[in-house]
Amino acid sequence: MESNSESPLIQVEGLEKVYRLGSVDVPALRGVDISIRQGEMVAIMGPSGSGKSTLMNILGCLDRPTSGRYLLGGADVGAMNDNELAEIRRGRVGFVFQTFNLLTRMTAQENVELPLLYSGRDRRSERALEALERVGLGERARHRPTELSGGEQQRVAIARALVNQPSLILADEPTGNLDSKVGQEIMSIFGELNQNEGITVILVTHDADISAAARRVIGLRDGLVVRDEMQDGAER
Numbered sequence: 262m263e264s265n266s267e268s269p270l271i272q273v274e275g276l277e278k279v280y281r282l283g284s285v286d287v288p289a290l291r292g293v294d295i296s297i298r299q300g301e302m303v304a305i306m307g308p309s310g311s312g313k314s315t316l317m318n319i320l321g322c323l324d325r326p327t328s329g330r331y332l333l334g335g336a337d338v339g340a341m342n343d344n345e346l347a348e349i350r351r352g353r354v355g356f357v358f359q360t361f362n363l364l365t366r367m368t369a370q371e372n373v374e375l376p377l378l379y380s381g382r383d384r385r386s387e388r389a390l391e392a393l394e395r396v397g398l399g400e401r402a403r404h405r406p407t408e409l410s411g412g413e414q415q416r417v418a419i420a421r422a423l424v425n426q427p428s429l430i431l432a433d434e435p436t437g438n439l440d441s442k443v444g445q446e447i448m449s450i451f452g453e454l455n456q457n458e459g460i461t462v463i464l465v466t467h468d469a470d471i472s473a474a475a476r477r478v479i480g481l482r483d484g485l486v487v488r489d490e491m492q493d494g495a496e497r
């Protein structure tokens with residue numbers, strides 16, 4: 262799913278998602294068009310219920326659109342079967358969530374090793390340690406989540422997202438449970454991964470200070486893109 266300058270990494274056209282609740286249809290996305298190039302860092306903003314998480318889940322191949330097209334690295338995601346989607350999720354996409362989603366009975370290192378286990382990679386403990394070192398947590402490898410601060414737990418989650426060398430990281434309100442100082446530290450990690458390693462980063466946030474770290478902001482409202490602009494003075 263590498264893409265050259267002509268073909269974007271992510272291209273969605275007329276994307277719609279309707280959740281069916283009993284006999285009621287809930288339209289969450291109502292025709293979204295977005296194109297994102299490899300190496301971009303994008304913040305998605307918008308009020309609660311505007312469809313941000315729905316969009317992220319589709320971009321990360323966790324869910325399928327009701328209609329519309331999604332091309333990832335030029336490949337038509339809509340035409341893929343469940344195995345192909347799972348393979349993309351495992352190998353190409355890293356997820357980071359608001360609530361960290363670490364397994365509490367495992368150490369930091371074991372949490373980071375999990376995706377390697379699922380994708381059948383070797384040298385698991387070595388790779389997991391390397392990933393923890395990349396987020397500055399090499400010394401905490403044997404700690405369990407309850408023995409780590411919120412910011413440290415989120416860094417473990419970022420290491421877990423990184424360990425399979427994804428070209429795309431999707432983070433849904435990654436700083437939502439952190440105070441603003443720690444939130445900025447997490448953002449600088451995403452910024453470094455984006456700048457130094459060319460990883461495409463797409464993150465959802467409610468916070469304008471957090472979105473300032475991204476060069477581009479996409480605004481959603483009622484399931485539609487209402488804003489898509491480059492910001493001046495973004496820290497790169």
Ligand SMILES: Nc1ncnc2c1ncn2[C@@H]1O[C@H](COP(=O)(O)OP(=O)(O)OP(=O)(O)O)[C@@H](O)[C@H]1O
Pocket residue numbers: 280281282287288289307308309310311312313314315316
């Ligand atoms: N599994 C689901 N079943 C039915 N409706 C859903 C489901 N998930 C989301 N929705 C609805 O779809 C719309 C968009 O939800 P979504 O979670 O994408 O919003 P969001 O922008 O992420 O909001 P928030 O900022 O609160 O996280 C909302 O109206 C929501 O109620």
Ligand SMILES: [Mg+2]
Pocket residue numbers: 313314315433
């Ligand atoms: Mg959400």
